[in-house]
Amino acid sequence: MADDLDQVFAALADRTRRAILTMLLEDDMAVTDVAEPFEMSLAAISKHLSILTRAGLIAQEKRGRVKWCKLEPDAMRTASVWMQGFGQFEPVNLDAFERFLAVELDNDAQPDAQDL
Amino acid sequence: MADDLDQVFAALADRTRRAILTMLLEDDMAVTDVAEPFEMSLAAISKHLSILTRAGLIAQEKRGRVKWCKLEPDAMRTASVWMQGFGQFEPVNLDAFERFLAVELDNDAQPDAQDL
DNA sequence: TTCATATTCAACCAATTGGTTGATCTTTGC
DNA sequence: GCAAAGATCAACCAATTGGTTGAATATGAA
Numbered sequence: 001m002a003d004d005l006d007q008v009f010a011a012l013a014d015r016t017r018r019a020i021l022t023m024l025l026e027d028d029m030a031v032t033d034v035a036e037p038f039e040m041s042l043a044a045i046s047k048h049l050s051i052l053t054r055a056g057l058i059a060q061e062k063r064g065r066v067k068w069c070k071l072e073p074d075a076m077r078t079a080s081v082w083m084q085g086f087g088q089f090e091p092v093n094l095d096a097f098e099r100f101l102a103v104e105l106d107n108d109a110q111p112d113a114q115d116l
Numbered sequence: 117m118a119d120d121l122d123q124v125f126a127a128l129a130d131r132t133r134r135a136i137l138t139m140l141l142e143d144d145m146a147v148t149d150v151a152e153p154f155e156m157s158l159a160a161i162s163k164h165l166s167i168l169t170r171a172g173l174i175a176q177e178k179r180g181r182v183k184w185c186k187l188e189p190d191a192m193r194t195a196s197v198w199m200q201g202f203g204q205f206e207p208v209n210l211d212a213f214e215r216f217l218a219v220e221l222d223n224d225a226q227p228d229a230q231d232l
Numbered sequence: 233t234t235c236a237t238a239t240t241c242a243a244c245c246a247a248t249t250g251g252t253t254g255a256t257c258t259t260t261g262c
Numbered sequence: 263g264c265a266a267a268g269a270t271c272a273a274c275c276a277a278t279t280g281g282t283t284g285a286a287t288a289t290g291a292a
Contacts, residue, residue, distance in 0.1 A: 009128040010279095013125035013128075015119065015122060025201070025202065031238070040280090040281075043239085043281085043282080046240060046241095047281085051279095064290070065238050065288065066237095076199050080196065084196060086189045146268080156250090156252095157251075157252065158270090159253080159270075163251085164250085178269090180260075182268065183270095
């Protein structure tokens with residue numbers, strides 16, 4: 001029922017899942033390692049990961065007993081193109097992104113610190 | 117609790133709301149006119165519009181008894197920048213966008229046709 | 233074989249979402 | 263003043279979401 005954009009935007013509309021994507025930007029990770037920084041059960045993270053997978057934002061590949069998660073950056077393109085139609089955003093401002101990313105990493109990927 | 121990105125992405129994760137934004141791309145509209153193409157109560161559209169407003173994606177201004185809705189394209193910039201960090205998207209491909217928009221207009225803004 | 237590790241499944245729960253209907257409020261036109 | 267139009271509010275409902283816990287299912291290591 002829900003189209004691709006529904007799933008991509010819905011997947012992105014959660015702080016935990018965005019933090020996961022940001023972590024995966026650095027490197028591929030196993031499910032347990034993805035879960036480590038969060039104050040939340042492994043099962044919850046597992047659910048988040050399947051939502052991200054269904055949206056096509058990540059891919060999961062099982063090797064042995066470990067399931068590796070890696071970013072699928074292509075999946076965001078359609079959504080990104082959709083959004084760009086609504087403003088004349090200057091072509092990728094990487095500086096702005098780097099600054100934003102730093103903040104996101106502080107706020108999201110270290111829930112212990114933010115929840116005080 | 118939910119930060120700005122939460123609200124923007126959550127607002128975009130709904131076909132009806134995306135259709136509304138697409139309609140507003142053409143021109144500012146009154147609430148009743150926004151509601152007209154949808155098979156849904158005015159109250160439902162009113163809720164969608166307040167979600168879009170809370171997310172900062174549109175602004176509503178009351179003139180007389182009519183409330184005008186207009187796009188606030190700036191609000192999407194932060195989200196767009198966030199997304200662009202995950203892929204090396206070629207600088208705005210307007211052709212692709214135009215094609216995509218045509219499809220969105222057919223599928224979303226004319227629910228009668230799509231629901232057959 | 234046996235034990236531990238990696239991950240998911242299943243059932244449950246509270247909160248949120250997207251919709252409805254009917255009442256309400258404000259503004260306009262006669 | 264009064265009725266109609268524009269829009270929201272309030273109460274409700276079913277479905278979904280984001281989390282929990284405990285059991286189940288691999289797989290790897292000893």
